[in-house]
Amino acid sequence: MALALSGALVLLPAGPAQAADWDLDHLPGFAFDAEILSSSIVSWPLDAESLASSITSWPLDGSVEDLEETTHEAGQTVVTLNADILFEFGKAALPSTASARIAAAVAKAPKGSAVSVGGHTDDVGTDADNLKLSNARAQAVAAVVKAARPDLKLTVKGFGESSPVASNTDAGGRSKNRRVEIRFPG
Amino acid sequence: MKRHPSRLLVAALALSLLAACSTAKDTGGNPPGGSPGAAKSSSGSGATGDPATNGANEIGIDAPDLSKVIFSKQFNLPGNAQRKVTVGILSLEGKDQVAILKVAVTPQFADLPASELVGFQQAINEGSGFVWQPTLLDLTNLKKYNVLHAPGTAGEGALLFENGKAVSGQPIYGWAVFAAPPAGVPSLDLTITDWMPRFTNVPIR
Numbered sequence: 098m099a100l101a102l103s104g105a106l107v108l109l110p111a112g113p114a115q116a117a118d119w120d121l122d123h124l125p126g127f128a129f130d131a132e133i134l135s136s137s138i139v140s141w142p143l144d145a146e147s148l149a150s151s152i153t154s155w156p157l158d159g160s161v162e163d164l165e166e167t168t169h170e171a172g173q174t175v176v177t178l179n180a181d182i183l184f185e186f187g188k189a190a191l192p193s194t195a196s197a198r199i200a201a202a203v204a205k206a207p208k209g210s211a212v213s214v215g216g217h218t219d220d221v222g223t224d225a226d227n228l229k230l231s232n233a234r235a236q237a238v239a240a241v242v243k244a245a246r247p248d249l250k251l252t253v254k255g256f257g258e259s260s261p262v263a264s265n266t267d268a269g270g271r272s273k274n275r276r277v278e279i280r281f282p283g
Numbered sequence: 284m285k286r287h288p289s290r291l292l293v294a295a296l297a298l299s300l301l302a303a304c305s306t307a308k309d310t311g312g313n314p315p316g317g318s319p320g321a322a323k324s325s326s327g328s329g330a331t332g333d334p335a336t337n338g339a340n341e342i343g344i345d346a347p348d349l350s351k352v353i354f355s356k357q358f359n360l361p362g363n364a365q366r367k368v369t370v371g372i373l374s375l376e377g378k379d380q381v382a383i384l385k386v387a388v389t390p391q392f393a394d395l396p397a398s399e400l401v402g403f404q405q406a407i408n409e410g411s412g413f414v415w416q417p418t419l420l421d422l423t424n425l426k427k428y429n430v431l432h433a434p435g436t437a438g439e440g441a442l443l444f445e446n447g448k449a450v451s452g453q454p455i456y457g458w459a460v461f462a463a464p465p466a467g468v469p470s471l472d473l474t475i476t477d478w479m480p481r482f483t484n485v486p487i488r
Contacts, residue, residue, distance in 0.1 A: 164426070182420055
C-alpha cells in the first residue's frame, strides 16, 4: 500500500504547507479502495515453478565427444576417429596417447582380416591439399594399427573432402567430416 | 517442472560470469584497465569519444586488461586480407562442473576508418564466414569439449561476445562455458575456430 500511495502523491501539487493539510483517505476524486490499489501493482510471481522457468539452462549432457565412435553397417564394424582430437590444424602427427586407444579400437578385428583405413577432411582449403592431408592422416593411423595388429591386411587411402557425412556449411558439420574411418568385418 | 540441479548451477555460473565481466559505471570517465594497444588508437572519433574504449563505454563495462593475457595469437580473417584479429586468452577457470574461458579479441580492420564503431561479431563473421565455435581438447583422455548452450537458442555453441560495438584496435571480451574436464587434468588445448591453429597447453586454474 505504501508503494501505491507514494505513486499517487507524485500527481499532487508540491509544497510542504499544503501537504500538511491533505487527508489521504478523503482526497476529492480519488478512491483508494482495495481493488484499485491492487490493480495498480504489477506482481512478479516468486513461486518455485515461475522461478525455474525464468532460468535458461545449459545442459552438460552431450557436450563432450570421445575420440572414437563405433557403428555397424553392412556386415562391417566402422570405427570413426575424431580428427579434431587426434590432429592439429593442417597436420598429421598423432599424440602419444592415441596409440593405445587406436589399438583397442581394432582389437576385435578378426585375425588376418582385411581392414581399411580412410582419411577424410572438410571442404575448407583446396582439393589437392585436403587429399594430401587426409592421406597423411590415414597413414599415421594405419601405422599404429599395423604395429598393434601385424596380422591384418591394411588398405590405406585419403579421400579428401569427397565423402562428407555432414554439411560443410557449419562448424559442427565440418567437424564431423574431419575424421579417419577404420573398417573391418564384424 | 523438475530441473536438474547441475543445470541450475550452470545457469547460475553463467550469470555470475556476466556479472564478473560487467562493472557498473557511476561516472562518465574512461574505464580502468584499458590496454596499451587501445591507448594507441586514433583519436578521430568525433562525437563518439575515445575510440580505444568507446565500445566498452557504450555498454558500461571495463575494457579487457591485456596485461592479463596468458597466450596471444594474431590471425588473418579468411576472405578479407585487410582484416586481422588478435585473440588473447585471459583465463580458463574451473568452477565445479564447468570450465569458463575468457578471451580478449582485438580487431585490426585496415579497411575501416579507425574511429568507426562496428558490430564486432557481425564484422568477424562477415570476414571469416563462420561463427566462432571454440572447443577444448583433452589429449590425455582424448576428449573434445564443446561450448555449452541452451537447446534451441541462436548461436549454438558459439563464443559469446559483449553485446556492443568496437573500433579497430579496441579489445573486447568474449567468453564460453564448457563442461569441466576430470580432476587431474592441468591443461587443455584450445581451438577458437576450426580455421585457426590451436592454443596448446592452456592451464586450468
